Amino acid sequence: MKKDIILISEGGCMLGVFGAGVVTSLQEANLYPRIHSIYASSAGAHNAAYFLSKQSKLGSSIYYEDLINNNFIKKENLSRYVFDILIKKFNKKHKINEIVDIDYLSRVEREYKKLNVEKN
Helix, strand or coil, X not given: CCCCEXXXXXXXXXXXXXXXXXXXXXXXXXXXXXXXXXXXXXXXHHHHHHHHXXXXXXXXXXXXXXXXCCCCECHHHHHHHHHHHHHHHHCXXXXXXXXXXXXXXXXXXXXXXXXXXCCC
Protein backbone atom coordinates (compact mmCIF):
# COMPACT_ATOMS: atom_id res chain seq x y z
CA MET A 1 0.00 0.00 0.00
CA LYS A 2 1.43 3.35 -1.02
CA LYS A 3 1.15 6.02 1.61
CA ASP A 4 0.76 9.75 1.21
CA ILE A 5 3.83 11.88 1.78
CA ILE A 6 3.97 15.00 3.91
CA LEU A 7 7.05 16.92 2.83
CA ILE A 8 8.88 19.10 5.35
CA SER A 9 11.42 21.30 3.62
CA GLU A 10 13.69 23.10 6.08
CA GLY A 11 16.20 25.83 5.60
CA GLY A 12 19.27 26.99 7.38
CA CYS A 13 22.57 26.89 5.59
CA MET A 14 23.42 23.37 4.44
CA LEU A 15 19.90 22.05 5.14
CA GLY A 16 18.74 24.22 2.25
CA VAL A 17 21.37 22.80 -0.09
CA PHE A 18 20.61 19.24 1.00
CA GLY A 19 16.86 19.85 0.65
CA ALA A 20 17.35 21.08 -2.91
CA GLY A 21 18.81 17.68 -3.78
CA VAL A 22 15.96 15.90 -2.03
CA VAL A 23 13.20 17.75 -3.89
CA THR A 24 15.06 17.28 -7.18
CA SER A 25 15.03 13.51 -6.54
CA LEU A 26 11.34 13.61 -5.60
CA GLN A 27 10.58 15.48 -8.82
CA GLU A 28 12.57 13.00 -10.92
CA ALA A 29 10.62 10.16 -9.26
CA ASN A 30 7.37 12.03 -10.06
CA LEU A 31 5.99 11.63 -6.56
CA TYR A 32 3.62 14.58 -6.92
CA PRO A 33 0.44 12.45 -6.80
CA ARG A 34 1.47 11.03 -3.40
CA ILE A 35 2.32 14.34 -1.76
CA HIS A 36 -0.44 15.33 0.62
CA SER A 37 1.01 18.60 1.91
CA ILE A 38 4.24 20.59 2.11
CA TYR A 39 5.54 22.62 5.04
CA ALA A 40 8.58 24.79 4.42
CA SER A 41 10.69 27.51 5.97
CA SER A 42 13.63 29.70 4.92
CA ALA A 43 15.65 28.07 2.12
CA GLY A 44 13.22 25.17 2.28
CA ALA A 45 10.46 27.49 1.04
CA HIS A 46 12.68 28.40 -1.90
CA ASN A 47 13.19 24.68 -2.63
CA ALA A 48 9.50 23.89 -2.24
CA ALA A 49 8.49 26.67 -4.62
CA TYR A 50 10.79 25.37 -7.36
CA PHE A 51 9.64 21.81 -6.64
CA LEU A 52 5.96 22.75 -6.95
CA SER A 53 6.65 24.47 -10.27
CA LYS A 54 8.53 21.33 -11.42
CA GLN A 55 11.75 23.33 -11.78
CA SER A 56 13.80 21.73 -8.97
CA LYS A 57 16.99 21.53 -11.01
CA LEU A 58 16.79 25.24 -11.79
CA GLY A 59 16.20 26.07 -8.12
CA SER A 60 19.06 23.81 -7.04
CA SER A 61 21.44 25.47 -9.49
CA ILE A 62 21.07 28.76 -7.62
CA TYR A 63 23.07 27.29 -4.72
CA TYR A 64 26.10 26.31 -6.80
CA GLU A 65 25.96 28.97 -9.54
CA ASP A 66 24.63 32.17 -7.98
CA LEU A 67 25.20 32.08 -4.24
CA ILE A 68 28.91 31.30 -4.31
CA ASN A 69 30.04 34.78 -5.23
CA ASN A 70 30.64 38.00 -3.32
CA ASN A 71 27.25 39.35 -4.37
CA PHE A 72 25.46 37.09 -1.89
CA ILE A 73 27.92 36.45 0.94
CA LYS A 74 29.26 39.61 2.53
CA LYS A 75 32.68 38.32 3.54
CA GLU A 76 33.66 41.63 5.06
CA ASN A 77 30.96 41.13 7.72
CA LEU A 78 31.85 37.55 8.67
CA SER A 79 34.54 38.49 11.16
CA ARG A 80 32.28 41.03 12.90
CA TYR A 81 29.21 38.79 13.11
CA VAL A 82 30.01 36.94 16.36
CA PHE A 83 31.21 40.18 17.94
CA ASP A 84 27.97 41.90 16.88
CA ILE A 85 25.86 39.16 18.49
CA LEU A 86 27.76 39.47 21.77
CA ILE A 87 27.40 43.27 21.79
CA LYS A 88 23.66 42.96 20.99
CA LYS A 89 23.14 41.05 24.26
CA PHE A 90 24.28 44.09 26.21
CA ASN A 91 23.17 46.86 23.88
CA LYS A 92 19.74 46.16 22.33
CA LYS A 93 20.14 49.08 19.89
CA HIS A 94 23.33 47.65 18.36
CA LYS A 95 22.85 46.76 14.68
CA ILE A 96 24.12 43.37 13.57
CA ASN A 97 25.88 43.49 10.19
CA GLU A 98 24.23 41.19 7.69
CA ILE A 99 26.26 38.31 6.32
CA VAL A 100 24.10 37.58 3.27
CA ASP A 101 22.24 39.78 0.84
CA ILE A 102 18.70 38.38 0.61
CA ASP A 103 17.83 41.09 -1.94
CA TYR A 104 20.42 39.58 -4.28
CA LEU A 105 18.80 36.15 -3.92
CA SER A 106 15.38 37.66 -4.62
CA ARG A 107 16.75 39.36 -7.73
CA VAL A 108 18.17 36.06 -9.00
CA GLU A 109 14.80 34.37 -8.46
CA ARG A 110 12.83 37.20 -10.09
CA GLU A 111 15.08 38.07 -13.02
CA TYR A 112 17.45 35.22 -13.91
CA LYS A 113 16.00 31.93 -12.72
CA LYS A 114 12.31 32.69 -12.73
CA LEU A 115 9.71 30.39 -11.32
CA ASN A 116 7.27 29.47 -14.04
CA VAL A 117 4.12 29.20 -11.94
CA GLU A 118 1.87 29.12 -14.98
CA LYS A 119 3.62 26.05 -16.35
CA ASN A 120 1.98 23.44 -14.08
